[in-house]
Amino acid sequence: MPRPISLPSPAQAASRLADAGRRFYDRGWVLGTSGNLSAVTSRRPLRLVITSSGTHKGRLSGREFLTVGGSGTSLPSKKGHPSAETRLHLEIVRARGAAAVLHTHSVWGTILSDLHAADQGLVIEGYEMLKGLAGVRTHAHREWVPILENDQDMPRLASATHDVLMRDPAVHGLLLRGHGLYTWGATIDEAERHVEILEFLLEALGRRINHGHHHHS
Numbered sequence: 032m033p034r035p036i037s038l039p040s041p042a043q044a045a046s047r048l049a050d051a052g053r054r055f056y057d058r059g060w061v062l063g064t065s066g067n068l069s070a071v072t073s074r075r076p077l078r079l080v081i082t083s084s085g086t087h088k089g090r091l092s093g094r095e096f097l098t099v100g101g102s103g104t105s106l107p108s109k110k111g112h113p114s115a116e117t118r119l120h121l122e123i124v125r126a127r128g129a130a131a132v133l134h135t136h137s138v139w140g141t142i143l144s145d146l147h148a149a150d151q152g153l154v155i156e157g158y159e160m161l162k163g164l165a166g167v168r169t170h171a172h173r174e175w176v177p178i179l180e181n182d183q184d185m186p187r188l189a190s191a192t193h194d195v196l197m198r199d200p201a202v203h204g205l206l207l208r209g210h211g212l213y214t215w216g217a218t219i220d221e222a223e224r225h226v227e228i229l230e231f232l233l234e235a236l237g238r239r240i241n242h243g244h245h246h247h248s
C-alpha cells in the first residue's frame with residue numbers, strides 16, 4: 032500500500048507556494064495579480080492555504096496566504112479575503128484528492144482556450160514533454176485538456192468544473208475559455224511540474240498553429 036504523503040504545515044505550504052508563484056511570474060504566467068495557488072494542509076477537517084485576493088505573484092513572501100475551510104470561507108485572520116476562485120480549488124481537491132491546485136493566466140492558455148472552445152477541449156499528443164504528467168509513460172500519450180466557458184458566477188463554474196472532472200477522470204488539467212489553466216498534483220512539487228509541462232505544451236501547440244502547421248487531432 033502506498034504510504035500516505037505527509038501534508039505540509041500552513042507555513043511550509045505558503046513558503047513553497049510563494050516560491051512557485053515567483054517562478055511563474057518570471058515566466059509571464061501570472062501577471063498583474065492574476066492566478067492563484069493553493070495547497071492542502073489538513074484533510075479532516077479540510078484546510079487549504081491559498082493566495083489572498085489581489086496579491087502580486089512576483090512579490091510573494093509567504094505572508095499573502097490565508098487558510099480556508101471546506102466551505103471556502105476564510106478562518107479568522109487579518110490577511111484579506113480569499114480569491115474568488117477558491118471554490119474551484121476546493122472542487123478539484125475533493126474530486127481528485129489533490130494536495131495542491133495551481134492556476135495560471137498565460138498568453139498561450141488564453142489564446143488556445145478561446146480557439147478550441149467550440150470543441151470543448153483540445154488534444155495534445157506526440158510530444159516527449161507529455162511524460163512529465165503523472166502516470167504518462169510515452170510521448171504517444173493522447174492528453175485531452177477540457178475547456179469550460181468562463182463564468183463570473185463561481186458556484187455555477189465550480190459545478191461545471193465538478194462535472195468535467197467526473198466525466199474525464201484521466202485529465203491532468205483544464206482550461207477556462209479566454210482565462211487560463213487549472214492543474215493539480217498529489218504534492219506541491221507535482222502540481223508545479225504539471226504547470227510547467229502543460230504551459231510548455233500549450234505554448235508549443237500555439238506556436239505551431241502560429242507557423243501554419245495545424246496539429247492533426
Ligand SMILES: [Zn+2]
Nearest residue numbers: 066134210211
Ligand atoms: Zn483566474
